Amino acid sequence: MSGSNRLAGLKARSKDTTVAEVRRVDEVGEARGFVDRSPRKKPGRKPSPRTHQLHPKVFPEVGEAIAAEAERLGITQGQLVEVMWEAYQTRSDG
Amino acid sequence: MPVIVMASPKGGVGKSTCAVVLATEFARMGADVTVLDCDPNKSLSRWASHGLPKGVTIHGDIGRAEIVPTIKAADGDGKIVIVDLEGVASQLVSRAISQADLVIVPMQPTALDAEIGSEALALVLEEEEALGRSIRHAVVLTKTSAAVKSRVQKELEEQLRGAGLDLIEPSLVARAAFSELFAYGSDLTAMMKDPEMVTGGKVDKALENAQKFTEAVYERLK
Numbered sequence: 213m214s215g216s217n218r219l220a221g222l223k224a225r226s227k228d229t230t231v232a233e234v235r236r237v238d239e240v241g242e243a244r245g246f247v248d249r250s251p252r253k254k255p256g257r258k259p260s261p262r263t264h265q266l267h268p269k270v271f272p273e274v275g276e277a278i279a280a281e282a283e284r285l286g287i288t289q290g291q292l293v294e295v296m297w298e299a300y301q302t303r304s305d306g
Numbered sequence: 307m308p309v310i311v312m313a314s315p316k317g318g319v320g321k322s323t324c325a326v327v328l329a330t331e332f333a334r335m336g337a338d339v340t341v342l343d344c345d346p347n348k349s350l351s352r353w354a355s356h357g358l359p360k361g362v363t364i365h366g367d368i369g370r371a372e373i374v375p376t377i378k379a380a381d382g383d384g385k386i387v388i389v390d391l392e393g394v395a396s397q398l399v400s401r402a403i404s405q406a407d408l409v410i411v412p413m414q415p416t417a418l419d420a421e422i423g424s425e426a427l428a429l430v431l432e433e434e435e436a437l438g439r440s441i442r443h444a445v446v447l448t449k450t451s452a453a454v455k456s457r458v459q460k461e462l463e464e465q466l467r468g469a470g471l472d473l474i475e476p477s478l479v480a481r482a483a484f485s486e487l488f489a490y491g492s493d494l495t496a497m498m499k500d501p502e503m504v505t506g507g508k509v510d511k512a513l514e515n516a517q518k519f520t521e522a523v524y525e526r527l528k
Contacts, residue, residue: 219337222527224308240436241400249396250370
């Protein structure tokens with residue numbers, strides 16, 4: 213057996229691949245136990261894109277004060293902590 | 307050009323070996339062969355990672371949603387598409403079968419392989435009925451003894467023929483060279499030429515078996 217001329221005689225039949233056909237094939241398969249076994253996505257909320265988050269425990273009045281100040285400045289509490297850290301570093305250096 | 311699908315819900319029956327043998331032999335005949343590795347074990351991708359013979363391309367990581375469009379995209383003039391499926395009963399398998407010009411169900415000559423393999427054959431028949439077109443299918447016995455045909459194999463062949471099933475002959479014999487293809491990549495002719503590829507078996511006999519098997523498959527695609 214050699215030569216591609218022999219292979220040229222091989223023909224593929226046309227096969228419909230409409231959504232309805234695929235659904236019918238799925239139904240036939242499922243009835244025989246050929247079910248969808250695609251790996252499932254990991255359940256739960258996707259991790260936040262923001263990293264290096266802090267979760268400090270503070271007295272309630274301090275927490276409320278930080279939240280109020282952040283709101284007044286129009287920034288997030290995290291951004292306020294960054295400002296506070298910068299101020300702390302400046303004071304430490306001085 | 308034809309789409310050949312290897313199907314059996316049982317693992318370890320020789321689907322990947324049949325796929326590699328057919329891909330390499332059809333490529334040696336001059337065909338442009340596209341192999342779709344749909345097995346999560348990635349047997350064919352591992353074989354390909356050691357080197358592909360000329361004329362063979364491979365696509366891996368194909369799931370249920372991609373199988374039909376991937377087969378369509380790979381199909382074309384002068385191309386043979388070979389699909390190696392996972393050894394489970396899944397929608398991926400049923401969808402691939404619907405796109406086949408020939409479904410090959412490999413099975414070792416054991417009652418268990420025959421029983422589980424018959425699920426794939428039954429699925430083909432039901433898809434034929436649902437789609438209103440014939441899907442050619444055949445069984446090949448794998449990992450058979452080179453020396454003697456066992457009583458179980460003789461009985462199984464008789465039963466398969468009795469059930470009106472198309473049995474591809476020759477069977478694929480248990481040869482070390484077939485297993486070593488996954489360790490060395492490429493094809494059996496490369497294995498014969500390279501003295502550094504040590505198989506501990508008769509590569510020439512494996513090649514002869516592969517050629518006759520491919521010829522038998524070719525006859526079913528005409």
